[in-house]
Amino acid sequence: MRSGAIDDAMRRAIVLAARGLGTTSPNPVVGCVLLDSAGQLVGEGFHAYAGGPHAEIVALAQAGDRARGGTAVVTLEPCDHTGRTGPCTGALIRAGVARVVVAVPDPDPVAGGGADTLRAAGIEVEFGPAAAEAEAGNIAWLTAVRRGRPYLTWKYAATLDGRSAASDGTSMWITSERARMDVHALRAASDAVIVGVGTVLADDPRLTVRNLRDGSLAIRQPLRVVVDSEGRTPAGARVRDAAAATWIATTAQVGAGPDGRVDLHRLLAQLYRRGIRSALLEGGPELAGGFLRVGLVDRVVGYLAPRLLGAGTAALGDAGVHTLADAVDLEITHVERVDVDLRITAVLRQRGK
Numbered sequence: 001m002r003s004g005a006i007d008d009a010m011r012r013a014i015v016l017a018a019r020g021l022g023t024t025s026p027n028p029v030v031g032c033v034l035l036d037s038a039g040q041l042v043g044e045g046f047h048a049y050a051g052g053p054h055a056e057i058v059a060l061a062q063a064g065d066r067a068r069g070g071t072a073v074v075t076l077e078p079c080d081h082t083g084r085t086g087p088c089t090g091a092l093i094r095a096g097v098a099r100v101v102v103a104v105p106d107p108d109p110v111a112g113g114g115a116d117t118l119r120a121a122g123i124e125v126e127f128g129p130a131a132a133e134a135e136a137g138n139i140a141w142l143t144a145v146r147r148g149r150p151y152l153t154w155k156y157a158a159t160l161d162g163r164s165a166a167s168d169g170t171s172m173w174i175t176s177e178r179a180r181m182d183v184h185a186l187r188a189a190s191d192a193v194i195v196g197v198g199t200v201l202a203d204d205p206r207l208t209v210r211n212l213r214d215g216s217l218a219i220r221q222p223l224r225v226v227v228d229s230e231g232r233t234p235a236g237a238r239v240r241d242a243a244a245a246t247w248i249a250t251t252a253q254v255g256a257g258p259d260g261r262v263d264l265h266r267l268l269a270q271l272y273r274r275g276i277r278s279a280l281l282e283g284g285p286e287l288a289g290g291f292l293r294v295g296l297v298d299r300v301v302g303y304l305a306p307r308l309l310g311a312g313t314a315a316l317g318d319a320g321v322h323t324l325a326d327a328v329d330l331e332i333t334h335v336e337r338v339d340v341d342l343r344i345t346a347v348l349r350q351r352g353k
Helices: 003-020 056-066 088-096 114-120 133-135 138-146 177-188 197-203 264-273 285-293
Strands: 032-036 043-045 071-076 098-103 122-125 149-161 162-167 194-198 222-229 245-249 278-281 297-304 330-338 341-348
Touching: 003 032, 003 043, 003 056, 003 071, 003 098, 003 133, 032 056, 043 056, 043 122, 043 264, 056 071, 056 088, 098 114, 098 133, 114 122, 133 138, 138 149, 138 278, 149 177, 149 285, 177 197, 177 297, 177 330, 177 341, 194 197, 194 285, 197 222, 222 264, 278 285
Parallel strands: 071 098, 098 122, 149 278, 149 297, 194 222, 194 278, 222 245
Antiparallel strands: 032 043, 032 071, 149 162, 297 341, 330 341
8 A cells, every 4th residue: 555545544534633622531632544455545533522432433333344454544552441432452453454554652551552452463553654743633632641640731811011911900801802712712622721819819710611702601611720729719709600610729638839839740630630631721920930830831822912011910920930041941833813913832842952
């Protein structure tokens, strides 16, 4: 089979996998394309929701007998364990697939090892095509599993001179409605939204995913997390309503860090154990600085409004940087205009690189 057909199939599988973003957690997003022995597409699928059929199962159901002797092209190594569904390795073996091409190995110690099982059954297994692209599409889950904590995105909105509020405290609204709608899309793709108690006391946010035009709520809501060391969140705060689940994370529940406040490492570890694989940090500058200070931020999404304030609250508080050599270095991965605003996406560079 020509390599071009495999490359095309993997690109298609990556596109399919993306359809599961925001609905598969704590499972990964996965896409699969099945080619028959002549290289013709006979089935495709993606993992749509946790507990539902995996991508390989959907593709095999479409292909039927045409899968025999064919090639399965998958963005992530087929699982090799029985959870809410059976192992995909067994399904591929029973279908008589001759070859499996995988973009990224599965780092999960429970579900990984599928390649060895397939090879033991006489199936040819190849790793590598479009690995970087598939990794990027599944980066939140992969990072979470490798580190044992959720992939954390810090989102902020600021003026062009880096102010998140004016000197009198007003901050609604710095950015345009379209930018705020874009933030709701970020929430929808996340398993949890994290803020500090200061944000709750100052703004009383709902932290739900909703349509700004009509106020309707999305079907799936992320867990709302309030980092509240001393339990100061008011009983009547909107974040406590029934629109979504909420966790008020106190030092009594999580444990205290060196500063006497909620230990952020333990907080993320507990969220991981609750099935949270991606989290959106929407807290104020102090909490953002705290997460950056202990190295827990993976990605930054900044919305910059074409405004200048010259005074007021900075978008970021103390991040533990006291000299230029210690600056948190970023790699900008995407810049896009959202109405009148700019959205800049960046990932943190590892020290020494």
